[in-house]
Amino acid sequence: MQKQTTLKEITSCVGIGLHSGRRVELTLKPAPADSGIVFRRVDLPDMPDMPDMDDMADMPDRDIPATMEHLSHINHATCLARDNVRIETVEHLLAAFRALGVDNVIVELDGAEVPIMDGSAAAFIYLIHEAGIRKLTMPRSVIKLKSPISVTDGGRFVAAYPSDKFKVSYTINFAHPLLRHQEYSTEINETSFIEEIAPARTFGFLKDVELMRQRGLALGGSLDNAVVLGETGVLNNPLRFPDEFVRHKILDLLGDLVLLGKPLQAHVVAMRAGHELHTRLVKAILETPDSWELVTEPTLAPFAPKVAQPLLARTSR
Numbered sequence: 001m002q003k004q005t006t007l008k009e010i011t012s013c014v015g016i017g018l019h020s021g022r023r024v025e026l027t028l029k030p031a032p033a034d035s036g037i038v039f040r041r042v043d044l045p046d047m048p049d050m051p052d053m054d055d056m057a058d059m060p061d062r063d064i065p066a067t068m069e070h071l072s073h074i075n076h077a078t079c080l081a082r083d084n085v086r087i088e089t090v091e092h093l094l095a096a097f098r099a100l101g102v103d104n105v106i107v108e109l110d111g112a113e114v115p116i117m118d119g120s121a122a123a124f125i126y127l128i129h130e131a132g133i134r135k136l137t138m139p140r141s142v143i144k145l146k147s148p149i150s151v152t153d154g155g156r157f158v159a160a161y162p163s164d165k166f167k168v169s170y171t172i173n174f175a176h177p178l179l180r181h182q183e184y185s186t187e188i189n190e191t192s193f194i195e196e197i198a199p200a201r202t203f204g205f206l207k208d209v210e211l212m213r214q215r216g217l218a219l220g221g222s223l224d225n226a227v228v229l230g231e232t233g234v235l236n237n238p239l240r241f242p243d244e245f246v247r248h249k250i251l252d253l254l255g256d257l258v259l260l261g262k263p264l265q266a267h268v269v270a271m272r273a274g275h276e277l278h279t280r281l282v283k284a285i286l287e288t289p290d291s292w293e294l295v296t297e298p299t300l301a302p303f304a305p306k307v308a309q310p311l312l313a314r315t316s317r
């Protein structure tokens with residue numbers, strides 16, 4: 001039976017918020033079994049709720065669990081909120097937790113946005129590996145899909161199909177010479193995530209950047225943390241992969257699926273989707289409990305950290 005995990009140590013880093021442009025410190029802390037992924041705004045006072053204010057009476061106002069219930073809005077990124085407290089751009093960090101098998105963690109931030117780092121999830125993998133992963137005694141349960149669920153919006157869709165693996169297939173096509181058609185399909189485990197998905201950076205179109213800045217967005221955006229597409233090509237070559245764009249969409253999707261609250265065992269297929277459709281799929285899955293079951297012994301590939309294998313091999317000799 002797979003066990004839940006948390007981090008071994010506290011670890012932190014500093015970066016800037018993509019939209020706010022402000023410096024923000026991110027600290028990851030171990031958390032007990034069944035507490036899940038919880039964001040905490042340490043720049044806000046530690047005031048417990050009045051017992052009758054909401055159903056999480058013991059949870060301080062500044063804590064926001066990474067669940068669908070706390071999805072606030074989509075602003076070119078996925079944003080969580082609880083009462084008046086918000087956290088923006090959570091998806092790349094959430095994707096790294098899921099792919100590396102971190103079930104329980106407290107994410108402290110001294111601002112309203114997860115730092116963008118280099119626009120990918122690479123820095124978060126480094127942080128999680130630095131902290132180390134510790135097994136807890138409680139079993140991990142997984143949402144195993146039994147029948148297909150889909151959400152559509154014109155020619156865009158996201159669908160989840162029953163599968164004995166966790167797999168994602170994504171297709172994009174934009175009206176841009178470099179992005180007419182890209183597709184990528186992979187089974188998600190720690191190795192495939194680190195090698196194929198996590199390094200893929202956020203991307204945007206130069207023509208949109210000015211509009212976003214007028215709305216007070218992307219103030220921290222630069223060629224250091226996003227791939228920017230001009231009329232005919234990329235402003236900041238080289239790309240990390242020729243199909244970096246579609247790989248980044250998979251990274252976003254993996255992060256958004258974390259809002260299910262449990263790992264998903266399914267084949268998720270997305271066509272020209274984005275955060276809005278990704279989170280609509282999460283909502284649809286949660287609203288149709290007949291279409292899945294919670295299992296504690298899934299046939300998913302184990303989430304055990306890759307680094308543990310050589311250590312085990314060494315001690316057994």
Ligand SMILES: [Zn+2]
Nearest residue numbers: 091202248252
């Ligand atoms: Zn993204």
